[in-house]
Amino acid sequence: MSHEHRFPKEVVEIYEGIKNMSIRGAGRIAKYAVIALMKAAEDYKGGETRDFLQYMERVGSYLKSARPTAVSLPNAVTYVLSRLRKLSITSVEEGKQAVVNLAQEFVRKADEALKIIGELGSRRIENGDVLMTHCHSTAAVSVIVTAHRKGKVNVVYVKETRPAFQGLITAKALAEEGLEVIVIPDSSVRYFMKKVDKVVVGADTVAANGAVVNKIGTSLVALAAKEARVRFYVATETFKFSPYTLLGELVPIEVRDPREVVDEEWIRENEKVKIFNPVFDVTPPEYVDAIITEKGVIPPQAALLLLTEDYGIDLREIGMNPPATYEE
């Protein structure tokens, strides 16, 4: 059955935007999802409280189905709906107001989260530390920049991050803040690790066991850090913690177009060579010294705590709404 005729136009547009990836990035997806919930509530015309609550659940499921692999999406929806359920709403008006308040609260908290992560993370950095980072993460940049403003950090090794060179976005952001930035090829990670005191990276998804899914190469950085006894920190908002992994689901690793690695001419000349271009890899929790979140600096093994207690996530509910397609 098609949902489109039952939901307001703005909700459908956000759903489509997330689905066709014109709305991308974990933070933006999460914010747009709660805005869609808000619009749906405001637009609701019926009079029965129970109908309203059921309607909101349907909107929630609809939105979550837009992109099953982006964990911030179900987390944002769950943030609003799990709290709504606990409020014992007595009228539609009250319910609408509650959804609007919760959605705005989520957006405000998401914005604050980056600042808090920067502050908490910077406390982990010591004077004169040389840092290394991989790819581009707003949360990791927030930690490094905050530490720099406190006068603790001056030198950062930034990995180029093939195939798409996202390291250069980080290099630019850090250099503009006045840091001394050294861009290095990914292959030289172990060579430079001896010169580094701490590694700070972001995350795409954090699993219930504290394993960190992030841009390909992160786990090799973590391994090289472990070998050199360099501390390895992951900076991330809690909405990237994946509730589905609690039920044993694996986090899907997207494999992208070969043309990100070599150009079309090369592919034509070497049509027999396969190109394997996984976007993410998994860093095991034992290689992570701490995860820096807006709720505090936690050992990776405590990820479960944030998922269940603090985030209003209910195991039964996750079970009822499993993600659509999960692979290795």
Added chain:
Amino acid sequence: MKCWVVPQAVDYVACEDVQRRASKFIRDVGRGTVLGSTEVAVGSLEIVRDAASSCRNTFKDFLVSFIPSVIASRPSSQVVENVLRRYLEEFIAVRNERGFGEAVGVTQRIVDSLIKELDLVRDAIAEIGSKRVEDGDTILTHSYSTTVLRTLKKAVERGTVFKVYVTESRPIGEGRVTASNLSRLGIETTLIVDSAVRYVMKRVSKVLVGADAIAINGAVVNKVGTSAIALAAKEARTRLFVLAGVYKLSFETVFGELIEQVFLEDASLVIPRERIQELPERVRVSAPLFDVTPPEYVDAIITEKGVLAPQAIPVLVASLYGWPPKIRSLRDLLMEVSKD
């Protein structure tokens, strides 16, 4: 560096041509466009051979100028130094016995036999190394090594069926050339970015790499990225084999010398030019070409003399060259060459 001396003889044009080629070769080696270290050695020998026939009178000055320059352009590649040392020893021996003109005359023969030897050594390694490739193996290799290519080719000729993962091997990206060559041998070849080595390591049964130099403690100097691969292999309990001729041994490390690092100076060789322009000027790019894999990450070094534990390198050196190894320094040899 010493300037080229303009030769007086009629072979002026030919000699100038060799000198131009020599300068270009040194530049290419420094930029990493001559891929394998054995290829650098062969190329250097060929230039010496051609200089001997074109620059007879000024050949001595050519040697004194060219040899240190080509070694300085790739100081981590031990084979270049070792074969040029062998050449100089033989050149000096002939000169001392029969005079300069005679020594220049036999240069072609000396060079050809050294090149032939490099060829035979790589074949011998391929013969031994290919036995380590088994049906159903998934091999991972890094960078570009003619020794690794010959070994895998030999394994294909034996009828062994296996797959290969190749890293693109940045900076420079010569892994693409390796992937291209392997797929033309009919091997199922998959190219990955350097960052993906830990991701794929669980699927890999063996890692095969070449070497630029082997230190006396069994540490392996090779294209940057090798040591991270070795670390990931160790973590996954995947075996790592280094394929290297004895001519890759660094005798100087017996006497405490460190093997020199080379950095790519030009940032545009690392990051696409248009992307560099987006960056603030204060952003620096640092791109070392080599790294050192500690011996404890190496399962075996496969040489033409057999398969060795990295810790057994001193035994090999002692049996071939005595202990401490009796090796004359290049500086000594070049000083002797420049004497009349």
